[in-house]
Amino acid sequence: MPIISRNCFISSTIGAMAAVPLRAYAQTRPAPPLVRVNVNPARVIRTVVGLRPFRRYGFVLRAEAFGNKTIVHNYGHGGGGFSLSWGCATLAADLLAARSPGRAAVIGCGVIGLSTARVLQDRGWDVSIYASSVPPNTTSNIAGAQWTPTVVFASQDATSEFLETFRRAARIANRAFQLMAGPTYGVLWIDNYALKHAATERDELDYAVSAGIEDLYQDIETIDPATTPFAVPMVRRFTTMLIEPNTYLPAVMRDFLLRGGKIEVRTFATLRQVHDLAEHVVFNCTGLGARALCNDGELVPVRGQLTVLEPQADVDYIYLANGLYMFPRNDGIVLGGTFDRGDWSLAVDRAQQARILTEQAAIYRSS
Numbered sequence: 148m149p150i151i152s153r154n155c156f157i158s159s160t161i162g163a164m165a166a167v168p169l170r171a172y173a174q175t176r177p178a179p180p181l182v183r184v185n186v187n188p189a190r191v192i193r194t195v196v197g198l199r200p201f202r203r204y205g206f207v208l209r210a211e212a213f214g215n216k217t218i219v220h221n222y223g224h225g226g227g228g229f230s231l232s233w234g235c236a237t238l239a240a241d242l243l244a245a246r247s248p249g250r251a252a253v254i255g256c257g258v259i260g261l262s263t264a265r266v267l268q269d270r271g272w273d274v275s276i277y278a279s280s281v282p283p284n285t286t287s288n289i290a291g292a293q294w295t296p297t298v299v300f301a302s303q304d305a306t307s308e309f310l311e312t313f314r315r316a317a318r319i320a321n322r323a324f325q326l327m328a329g330p331t332y333g334v335l336w337i338d339n340y341a342l343k344h345a346a347t348e349r350d351e352l353d354y355a356v357s358a359g360i361e362d363l364y365q366d367i368e369t370i371d372p373a374t375t376p377f378a379v380p381m382v383r384r385f386t387t388m389l390i391e392p393n394t395y396l397p398a399v400m401r402d403f404l405l406r407g408g409k410i411e412v413r414t415f416a417t418l419r420q421v422h423d424l425a426e427h428v429v430f431n432c433t434g435l436g437a438r439a440l441c442n443d444g445e446l447v448p449v450r451g452q453l454t455v456l457e458p459q460a461d462v463d464y465i466y467l468a469n470g471l472y473m474f475p476r477n478d479g480i481v482l483g484g485t486f487d488r489g490d491w492s493l494a495v496d497r498a499q500q501a502r503i504l505t506e507q508a509a510i511y512r513s514s
């Protein structure tokens with residue numbers, strides 16, 4: 148199966164747009180003291196696999212008539228579903244802004260279904276969620292989940308109309324997460340170190356520039372690599388948010404239930420089965436499930452395997468290094484770096500785990 152890197156989706160637009168200056172890029176500063184992650188196989192507490200619902204043309208956000216129902220599709224957010232969730236939920240609800248609120252069904256209880264359901268409630272809709280699986284058993288529970296909408300589209304395939312929608316969604320969602328920062332939702336601000344072995348490598352900030360969302364990353368600085376523990380010649384720092392899925396998803400689900408929402412565990416074998424629902428308005432937030440439901444052959448899995456080490460409370464930063472990444476969450480140090488397109492396997496690949504551990508350990512200079 149083709150293996151892709153986190154940033155391969157940006158290649159075709161980067162050349163034209165890389166000249167956009169980043170704030171403070173020219174200034175070089177020392178890094179604050181950074182505690183090393185103890186990348187020791189004996190510290191692995193679990194390894195998990197999730198399938199990113201990826202479409203090279205980007206997510207589907209569209210309303211259509213379906214018999215006597217109206218279906219609003221909101222699926223296919225790839226590796227950026229958390230980051231885009233509130234934005235796509237808002238834009239999905241906007242598609243029915245001309246209607247008076249009534250009863251609405253949301254199919255799907257991942258981060259997209261939950262945020263769509265909450266936005267609809269805030270607009271006065273009476274919402275029921277129907278889903279085959281609910282947190283903690285969704286793909287959304289597997290996510291990293293750093294606020295960075297990456298691996299969402301292929302730059303050579305995304306239309307300018309899609310990119311405009313993408314940027315709007317990213318801006319709305321970024322603001323929404325800012326307002327949720329704190330322990331209740333498990334959203335925190337964190338320093339990120341983007342590491343490069345060579346100028347030809349693309350980091351998260353290059354991606355942000357090419358996607359036109361660099362203003363959503365704060366405090367961008369070039370860091371003197373000699374002041375860091377990293378074994379690379381180029382280091383940039385920026386600030387973004389990190390979300391703890393195991394805190395965040397139950398909190399949003401609680402908000403939904405507190406506002407009178409209902410959740411029913413139910414599987415739809417075909418889209419036609421929505422005709423069994425009493426609601427005339429249905430939001431399709433089924434992630435990868437939409438491939439079969441909507442016969443959408445463009446929707447493919449991009450498999451991601453995460454190896455989680457015992458928590459290390461003194462590690463208070465993220466690093467991103469040419470596809471490899473480390474997120475220090477309360478439930479463990481999350482090590483990622485696999486992007487296997489077209490791979491449906493949910494089985495843990497031990498060889499891949501060993502490779503990730505070796506490569507992650509090599510991020511640091513030998514001391």
Ligand SMILES: Cc1cc2nc3c(=O)[nH]c(=O)nc-3n(C[C@H](O)[C@H](O)[C@H](O)COP(=O)(O)OP(=O)(O)OC[C@H]3O[C@@H](n4cnc5c(N)ncnc54)[C@H](O)[C@@H]3O)c2cc1C
Nearest residue numbers: 197228230255256257259279280287291293415434436451
């Ligand atoms: C390893 C990994 C790392 C990631 N890291 C990040 C990150 O750092 N930042 C970020 O923003 N995103 C990240 N993501 C991406 C993010 O997890 C996804 O984009 C997001 O979870 C998609 O949400 P969803 O609600 O569409 O899908 P899901 O969470 O899969 O939810 C789909 C819902 O639909 C239901 N469903 C599906 N089919 C049917 C059916 N036929 N009948 C009834 N119900 C159905 C399911 O049961 C489920 O409830 C990562 C993903 C992975 C795998």
